[in-house]
Structure formats: structure tokens, C-alpha cells
Amino acid sequence: MIVVELSVEIIFLGTGGGRFSMVTQKRRTGGIRIISSKSNIHVDPGPGALVYSIEMGLDPRKINGILVSHAHPDHSNDVAVMIEAMSEGTTIKRGVLLASTSVLYGNDVCEKVLSKYHQSIPSEVYEAKIGFSMVIGDLEVKVCKAVHSDPSTIGFRFRTQYGDFAYIPDSEYFDDVEEYYGGVRLIILSVLRPGGKPWEGHMTSVDAAKIINKIKPEKAIITHFGMHMIMKSPESEARWIENETGVPTIAARDYMKVRFGKSIDFSFMEKQMDLRRFLNY
Ligand SMILES: [Zn+2]
Ligand SMILES: [Zn+2]
Numbered sequence: 001m002i003v004v005e006l007s008v009e010i011i012f013l014g015t016g017g018g019r020f021s022m023v024t025q026k027r028r029t030g031g032i033r034i035i036s037s038k039s040n041i042h043v044d045p046g047p048g049a050l051v052y053s054i055e056m057g058l059d060p061r062k063i064n065g066i067l068v069s070h071a072h073p074d075h076s077n078d079v080a081v082m083i084e085a086m087s088e089g090t091t092i093k094r095g096v097l098l099a100s101t102s103v104l105y106g107n108d109v110c111e112k113v114l115s116k117y118h119q120s121i122p123s124e125v126y127e128a129k130i131g132f133s134m135v136i137g138d139l140e141v142k143v144c145k146a147v148h149s150d151p152s153t154i155g156f157r158f159r160t161q162y163g164d165f166a167y168i169p170d171s172e173y174f175d176d177v178e179e180y181y182g183g184v185r186l187i188i189l190s191v192l193r194p195g196g197k198p199w200e201g202h203m204t205s206v207d208a209a210k211i212i213n214k215i216k217p218e219k220a221i222i223t224h225f226g227m228h229m230i231m232k233s234p235e236s237e238a239r240w241i242e243n244e245t246g247v248p249t250i251a252a253r254d255y256m257k258v259r260f261g262k263s264i265d266f267s268f269m270e271k272q273m274d275l276r277r278f279l280n281y
Helices: 018-025 047-057 079-086 177-181 205-215 227-232 234-245
Strands: 008-014 031-034 039-044 065-067 096-100 124-127 133-136 141-145 153-161 165-168 185-190 219-223 249-253 256-260 264-268
Touching: 008 047, 018 227, 031 047, 047 079, 047 133, 096 133, 124 165, 124 264, 141 177, 153 177, 165 177, 177 205, 185 205, 205 219, 205 234, 227 234, 234 249
Parallel strands: 039 065, 065 096, 096 124, 165 185, 185 219, 219 249
Antiparallel strands: 008 031, 008 256, 031 039, 133 141, 141 153, 153 165, 256 264
């Protein structure tokens, strides 16, 4: 009898971050898809989330959860269309939306992103406040701290049968990072800039190394690269972080797939769909 090990798949439908990566699509900005036997969750649906999902054969109508870390467009632009996909084109009430206060209601700095109409479509809508946790399918999601120019920004920690992994979106380093992310086996960090190019509210490779040194995960992934980072080579920055921390660190690439099970493995997906054929032109 062949025993297939069930694992959680984490697929990068984009590894770009910030304005210039986004508007040039030098790196895609579709966000991250997390798929397990009962969960199909889209995290941070930036521009291209819908189109790149279709291109990769990851039917956006199959998602049962959408998580949005903050209101900036490289994280939230496609949230309405992903809700429409999740609800069979709004014909049924379906799925969970867990989104920052700024996305749902706005705050002092950001207008709200999502209309009342789109907030009425998912079966369940939750405001992502630090400390809140819930189960989507077979994954427990916990809302964790981040420090960014949108003051409602939050990160997400996922509990699986193989242990935890977490995603820190745009954020600067903060001292109590361990309290929220300590003990994860895998950390996904949004490293917009290389070392030596700090920018308030964002992470450089130096900050990433500080975080990794504090939480000591089994492996780390860096993603959400801005133009400075892309020009400098995310791979060389990942090697630098790995040397500083001793933790194996991978620079994500568009369409990278991580298998999170007993081991943490990396591969790349092929495009599944010729979009022009799919769209009949
Ligand atoms: Zn961003
Ligand atoms: Zn941001």
C-alpha cells in the first residue's frame, strides 16, 4: 500500500512588493495561496491574484478563505474579485474573509478598501485584530503583530499537524517579534529592501536576519521584493541572511511551491494554462 504523506502547499503567485515592482510586474504581485486537504486560502491578493491563479490552474472558485494583511494595493487590490470568485460569481454565500481593520473599515491613514456590498458576500467576515484566531478548513490561523505605515497591518501564523509557519507582511523589526512568531518551523518574511537601504515601516535583509536570529525557525523564505532588492539579487541577500543566522534561507521566485510536511521542500510550478486559449481569443 502506498501511503501518501499529506502536506500543506504554499504557492507564491507573486514575489514583488512596493510600487515599482507592482506597476512594472518585474515580479508578480498575486499573493500567496495555501492549500491543504480542507483549506484553500488566498493570502494578500495584490494585482494579478485572479489572473495568475487561473494561469497556474489554481481555480480561484475553489478558495474557502481570503486573508488580507493591510490596505496597500500590492496586498489588497484583487480582494473584491477574489470574493466574487469564492462565491461562484456572488451566486452563493461562501467562504471566510479575515482582513485588517483598514481593509474593512479604514483608519486614520487609509480609506477602507472593500465595499459594504463585497463584505456582505462571504459567509463569515472577521476583523483581523492581534491575538484573534480561527480555524479555516483544517488550518488554525492566528493574527499576529506587524509594524507598518498602515497602522492596522497584521501578520498571520498558521498551525498545521506538522507544526507552525507564519507570514510577516510589510513590517519593520520590532522587539517582541518572538512573542508572536517564536516556535514556527518556517517563516516567510517580506524583505522589500536589501541591507543598507532602510525604509521606515519595511524590512531589509539586516532586519530579516535579526528576526530570524530571534525566532530560529527551521527554514526561512524571503519575498515581496522591491526594485532595489530585485536589482541587487534576492538570492545573494538570502545567502547573506543564511550566513548571518545559520538558518537555511530561500529567496522566493514567482510560482515557487513549498511543501510543508515532515520536511519543508521547494519546487517550481509550470504554467498550467495558456491564458489566451482559456479566455478564447
Ligand atoms: Zn507591500
Ligand atoms: Zn504596505
